Amino acid sequence: MFVLFNITKLHLFSILVNMDRKKTIYVFKIIISFLLISFIADKAVYLLFNKISDDVYSGQSIGKLNQYLKTKNDFDFIVFGSSRANHHVNPNKISNNCYNMGVDGTMIAYSHSLITLLPQKKQTILLHIDPSNVFSNSYLGEDIKALKSKYNRNSIVTKNIDQLGQNNIFQKFYWSLGYNKIAIPIIKNFFKPKYDYKEYNGYDPIYVSKSQQKIFEKILNEPKETDCLETFNVNKLYNKLLDDLVMFSKKNNKELIVFSSPIYFDYCERDNIEFEKIMKEKQIRYYDFTNLFQDNNSIEFWRDRTHLSNIGAEVFSDSLALKIL
Amino acid sequence: MLFNSTEFLVLFVSVFILYWILRDHRHQNILLLVSSYIFYAWWDWRFLSLILISSIIDYSIGSKIYSAKTNRRKKNWLLLSLISNLGLLSFFKYYNFFVDSFTELANTFGWQPNDLTLNIILPVGISFYTFQTLSYTIDIYRGQFKPTRNFLSFCTYIALFPQLVAGPIERASNLLPQIERPRKFKKEWFNEGLLQITIGFIRKIVIADTLGVYVDTIYANTGIYNSTSLILATVFYAFQIYFDFSGYSDIAIGTAKLLGFKFNQNFNLPYFSRSLTEFWRKWHMSLSYWLRDYLYISLGGNRKGIKITYRNLMLTMLLGGLWHGSSWNFVIWGGIHGTVLCIEKLLNANSLFTSIRKIKFLGYGITFLIVLFAWIFFRAQTFNSAITAIKQIFSFSFGPPYIGNISIMVNSILVLAIGLLIDFYLKYRDINLEEVGRDYTPYKLSFIISIMVIFICLFYSTSQNFIYFQF
Numbered sequence: 047m048f049v050l051f052n053i054t055k056l057h058l059f060s061i062l063v064n065m066d067r068k069k070t071i072y073v074f075k076i077i078i079s080f081l082l083i084s085f086i087a088d089k090a091v092y093l094l095f096n097k098i099s100d101d102v103y104s105g106q107s108i109g110k111l112n113q114y115l116k117t118k119n120d121f122d123f124i125v126f127g128s129s130r131a132n133h134h135v136n137p138n139k140i141s142n143n144c145y146n147m148g149v150d151g152t153m154i155a156y157s158h159s160l161i162t163l164l165p166q167k168k169q170t171i172l173l174h175i176d177p178s179n180v181f182s183n184s185y186l187g188e189d190i191k192a193l194k195s196k197y198n199r200n201s202i203v204t205k206n207i208d209q210l211g212q213n214n215i216f217q218k219f220y221w222s223l224g225y226n227k228i229a230i231p232i233i234k235n236f237f238k239p240k241y242d243y244k245e246y247n248g249y250d251p252i253y254v255s256k257s258q259q260k261i262f263e264k265i266l267n268e269p270k271e272t273d274c275l276e277t278f279n280v281n282k283l284y285n286k287l288l289d290d291l292v293m294f295s296k297k298n299n300k301e302l303i304v305f306s307s308p309i310y311f312d313y314c315e316r317d318n319i320e321f322e323k324i325m326k327e328k329q330i331r332y333y334d335f336t337n338l339f340q341d342n343n344s345i346e347f348w349r350d351r352t353h354l355s356n357i358g359a360e361v362f363s364d365s366l367a368l369k370i371l
Numbered sequence: 372m373l374f375n376s377t378e379f380l381v382l383f384v385s386v387f388i389l390y391w392i393l394r395d396h397r398h399q400n401i402l403l404l405v406s407s408y409i410f411y412a413w414w415d416w417r418f419l420s421l422i423l424i425s426s427i428i429d430y431s432i433g434s435k436i437y438s439a440k441t442n443r444r445k446k447n448w449l450l451l452s453l454i455s456n457l458g459l460l461s462f463f464k465y466y467n468f469f470v471d472s473f474t475e476l477a478n479t480f481g482w483q484p485n486d487l488t489l490n491i492i493l494p495v496g497i498s499f500y501t502f503q504t505l506s507y508t509i510d511i512y513r514g515q516f517k518p519t520r521n522f523l524s525f526c527t528y529i530a531l532f533p534q535l536v537a538g539p540i541e542r543a544s545n546l547l548p549q550i551e552r553p554r555k556f557k558k559e560w561f562n563e564g565l566l567q568i569t570i571g572f573i574r575k576i577v578i579a580d581t582l583g584v585y586v587d588t589i590y591a592n593t594g595i596y597n598s599t600s601l602i603l604a605t606v607f608y609a610f611q612i613y614f615d616f617s618g619y620s621d622i623a624i625g626t627a628k629l630l631g632f633k634f635n636q637n638f639n640l641p642y643f644s645r646s647l648t649e650f651w652r653k654w655h656m657s658l659s660y661w662l663r664d665y666l667y668i669s670l671g672g673n674r675k676g677i678k679i680t681y682r683n684l685m686l687t688m689l690l691g692g693l694w695h696g697s698s699w700n701f702v703i704w705g706g707i708h709g710t711v712l713c714i715e716k717l718l719n720a721n722s723l724f725t726s727i728r729k730i731k732f733l734g735y736g737i738t739f740l741i742v743l744f745a746w747i748f749f750r751a752q753t754f755n756s757a758i759t760a761i762k763q764i765f766s767f768s769f770g771p772p773y774i775g776n777i778s779i780m781v782n783s784i785l786v787l788a789i790g791l792l793i794d795f796y797l798k799y800r801d802i803n804l805e806e807v808g809r810d811y812t813p814y815k816l817s818f819i820i821s822i823m824v825i826f827i828c829l830f831y832s833t834s835q836n837f838i839y840f841q842f
Binding site for chain 1: 377556561592595596597777779814821824828829830
């Protein structure tokens with residue numbers, strides 16, 4: 047340390063600077079020791095969390111991802127998508143060898159990255175896509191950040207995050223940024239797992255309480271502002287990632303099936319029609335369940351306008367299974 | 372440009388190095404002025420012209436007031452300064468508000484005037500730098516300050532980037548002399564500044580932004596959540612705004628210290644107050660003292676009898692509320708504070724109240740509850756939304772609160788607990804945060820900052836704008 051900080055050559059620099067030599071050395075001492083200590087502390091924290099998180103197989107923060115990475119090769123069917131895939135598709139309705147890898151707040155960039163990790167083996171990929179997202183021009187693949195805990199640990203994930211420009215430049219130096227906001231859930235699930243992952247198929251049904259149902263009824267009574275699209279240009283990233291997935295599926299013996307899950311009331315129908323056309327063009331099997339409950343829209347099927355309750359999810363899963371099998 | 376952005380880091384590091392390489396403080400001032408304008412232009416370069424106009428007007432008027440031979444002339448020049456500064460502020464900040472209010476009033480009488488609202492963007496920081504420029508001319512008018520002869524120094528004073536967009540509102544009497552004399556690098560200030568900046572970041576991007584996620588969810592639709600959720604969201608908001616703005620002030624004051632400037636303290640553990648009067652001595656101090664010295668005292672303060680004192684207090688708080696934003700919610704917020712301040716003044720003479728105040732816990736609790744209640748108006752988007760929130764809270768529908776994302780809730784509680792523990796510790800040990808780190812060795816300082824940085828890495832939340840930027 048002493049050698050490191052004995053920066054005698056700084057004399058020349060301090061002449062230029064409006065500080066005396068001692069003060070210049072002082073600033074350098076602080077900067078260098080800060081960079082050194084924080085670098086070492088960061089790596090210690092990072093390695094500690096790697097060690098802990100590698101044994102965590104429950105919870106959405108990292109457990110589900112770890113389970114997927116460990117068992118992905120064994121499944122015949124895997125469901126990908128956002129919370130609407132996670133909470134709506136019961137894999138047992140499809141197959142005993144099906145896993146639901148839907149994660150809250152994620153979209154195609156996250157799913158794409160996980161799908162490209164799959165081996166060259168016959169598997170069916172069920173990908174949930176909300177048509178309204180496909181035509182959004184603001185989507186940049188931010189959801190891939192949910193994989194940041196694997197940023198410096200999995201070369202494919204690192205490459206995908208970098209390619210989308212969603213990397214935090216500071217994460218090159220501070221690796222522990224990968225555990226941002228998930229440190230506490232990791233520790234909690236390490237000491238007290240939420241469930242036995244060997245029994246877990248990735249499906250998290252939503253059980254709606256009476257008070258939640260009342261809240262939803264209140265929301266339904268409020269006027270809803272809808273702003274439907276008039277022009278339908280496919281988001282460039284969505285287009286690219288969909289094409290990538292088609293290619294990947296052909297090369298790796300996968301069947302890609304895209305589906306859209308029900309919503310309470312579809313105010314904008316044209317995006318579904320336009321999306322269906324695109325799916326046809328790309329020769330992707332697509333099932334649109336947006337209006338599944340149009341004729342039988344019981345309040346007990348719903349938690350909110352876009353999320354089904356466990357009861358609604360069971361009905362939907364049956365319908366999905368019937369179509370794809 | 373936000374403090375919590377990579378762009379700011381690059382700008383500040385470059386400025387810091389160049390700044391201390393330059394030997395002459397006048398050259399340093401040029402650097403500060405240019406970098407401050409870049410800092411501001413990053414948001415919208417067109418509004419630089421407003422800062423420049425304000426600077427030219429008040430620099431010229433300051434000299435005119437000082438050289439005016441008669442009091443009447445001095446007064447006229449001051450009036451011109453007030454009209455031009457408050458005119459610009461009123462136009463950009465309050466024009467649509469007053470037009471809308473007038474239209475609504477006219478509608479109640481059955482008259483429907485044409486739509487006179489304009490598509491006006493509120494220039495960031497206009498409320499802050501307007502008050503700064505006003506302090507300059509008013510102090511000269513009162514004979515408390517001599518005008519500067521250096522226009523560059525004056526422009527630097529108005530635009531100095533650490534305090535440009537959200538304060539602290541630095542008075543000319545404190546900052547301008549510092550700009551006009553050579554500055555020395557001080558180890559103690561460097562230590563304090565670095566530590567204060569890091570603490571500011573923890574307060575802002577770890578605590579405030581994490582709490583903000585829950586608050587935003589609940590306050591987006593106050594009508595659908597139960598009492599417990601609304602109370603929790605309001606408590607979270609009380610701490611969100613405190614940690615957000617005090618964090619901003621810490622970063623601003625710390626940054627200034629690294630450049631050799633000493634800003635005034637802006638927050639001093641305000642929730643540890645036994646009365647609202649004490650609260651305002653600790654909350655956004657640069658604003659509350661500004662309002663006291665330039666508005667309350669100008670109105671006559673407490674020198675013209677008890678009734679006038681109450682009127683002055685109410686007016687000061689109502690205008691203070693309006694300063695925060697062009698909405699009746701802010702006026703009501705100011706009105707609540709003003710009313711309670713008047714009641715406190717009234718009861719102060721009463722011995723019963725004095726004895727109640729001696730029970731510290733009671734004083735802290737009551738003050739916090741009043742502040743909490745007033746925050747509902749401050750946070751709610753509209754008057755109706757605030758009323759709905761209050762109705763929901765007092766419907767006493769206590770059930771389990773809305774949790775949302777469980778990990779966000781756990782993180783919110785954890786970071787809030789850490790923030791509060793630190794504040795309790797500072798209060799208990801009577802430590803002024805602004806002086807922490809002064810005598811640390813380089814290694815101790817580096818170690819502590821490193822630990823804080825790792826803490827930030829693990830717990831920072833997606834950054835939101837600083838709340839006070841909108842004012």
